[in-house]
Amino acid sequence: MPGPKDLDPSSSPRALLGAELRHAREKAGLTQEELGQPLFVSGSFIGQLEAGTRRMMPEYAVKMDEILGMDGFFERNCKAANKSRYPDHFAQAAEAEADALTIKEFEPLLIPGLIQTSAYARELFRTYQPTASEEKVDEMVDARLARGRLLDDPTKPVLWVILGEAALRQEVGGPKVMAEALRQTSTLVRNHRVILQVLPFSAGAHASLGGPLKLMSFADAPPLAYLQALTVGGLEDDPATVARHTLTYELLTAVALSPRNSLALIESVAEDYAHEDRQP
Template sequence: MTRPKDLDPSSNPRALLGAELRHARERAGFSQEALGAPLFVSGSFIGQLEAGTRRMHLEYAAHFDETLDMGGFFTRNCGALAKSKYPDHFAEAAEAEASATTIKHYLPLLIPGLLQTPAYSAELFRSYRPMATDDEIKELVTTRMDRARLLDNPTTPLLWAILDEAALRRPVGGPATMAEALRHVADLAHRHRVILQVLPFSAGAHAGMGGSLKLMEFADAPPLCFVEGLDTGRLIDDPATVARHTMTFSLLQALGRSPRRSLALIESMAHDYAHEEPHP
């Protein structure tokens, strides 16, 4: 049997590896469920690997090589997927985000990363890593801004962001940084690249008080949910859990201000920050 050639690291190895997995699985006569069962993963997870929305880890690669008689192809090429410029707890979510058709995101304390300005991001990274060098902070900011370039596409993904009022009122970096940050968010809304809602303090207790929530939908794979804490995160594909978190986001939408009123509030606060005297 002719073996497939190793992948070119300059290409999209995750998508190509997934396409090769689908081809090998179908050639061997396995269903997605049957291939995943010995690994204790669902058929939908195998489908996400094939669609390139999930990363193939070494233990899966070794199983696929043996089960599908691939002569070590998946194990050899798995290394192309192991390198990431993102933290381990976020790497797979960032990769999935890049291929999502719809992203819905709620953060309780911050402006979401995809909507941040360089100055706002730098202030956050400096607070997280007070001993980091300026070059290290600059590299982290560059990586985050590179991520945000997915919004350069005029239509995809659809991004729906719910900003907690706390994120607007916490003066990250001071008045000038916040004025710039909120104007940037408002500009993205005016350009129809994000649907914005503000969850006001007056909403009281709500379903998202436990932490951040990101939902991602794809053209050819089941949806995913990413929940994140301090230096930790979990990408979830279990349909029941994703459905429950989807309901959580819907509850937050119901409590939030309308997009029109939210945008007016953000612009008003940007104006106030711009005219606020910086503290000594």
């Protein structure tokens, strides 16, 4: 009987690789937990690989080929499945976003990437990489805007953002850029595409002083939490860990402004920036 064919990179490589993994595991009579044990990963991690919400790393691919008798199939196709236009530390999170039913995000300092304008994103990338070529900056901006096109779907994913007040006050790119960025944010809220709350300075100490937080849920895979710092980031799938971060997010919603008051604040600050930009 012929073995599985190599994946077509023009299709959805992660989804196809995941489907082949599920087929091979079930053929071998293994549960997700049993396959995960020799890899030192959880059964839920295997489930996320099968659902295509996590990427298969080369070291796992080699081991799975051995366990499942796949004659190097996963190792050969791992490269195609892992191609990404995003930085390594964020690639898996960006891929998971595309499959998520809900995304809940806390950003203390910046407007989140999913709702950034081109000018706002460009200013950030130029600041982060002052010696990068214009072509490189263009590529990074295009990749960020591509993420935002998830919101072209009117219902999926449900996006809930808690925005630190500092993100409104930190002037990225000048008054014109900030006015445009905040107006786009308010438009998404008014169009019922984003649920948004502002965490005001007056809230004082809060549950996520350590930094940003992203939570994602899926139709056919366990939920994930993503934690990020400068040029590093990681997905968490341990149920207890995700539950703890979910509680953190719920605590943030409790001390943030209501969606109505948050929208009023965003639009007020946007008008202040617009007025400042019009001054001679």
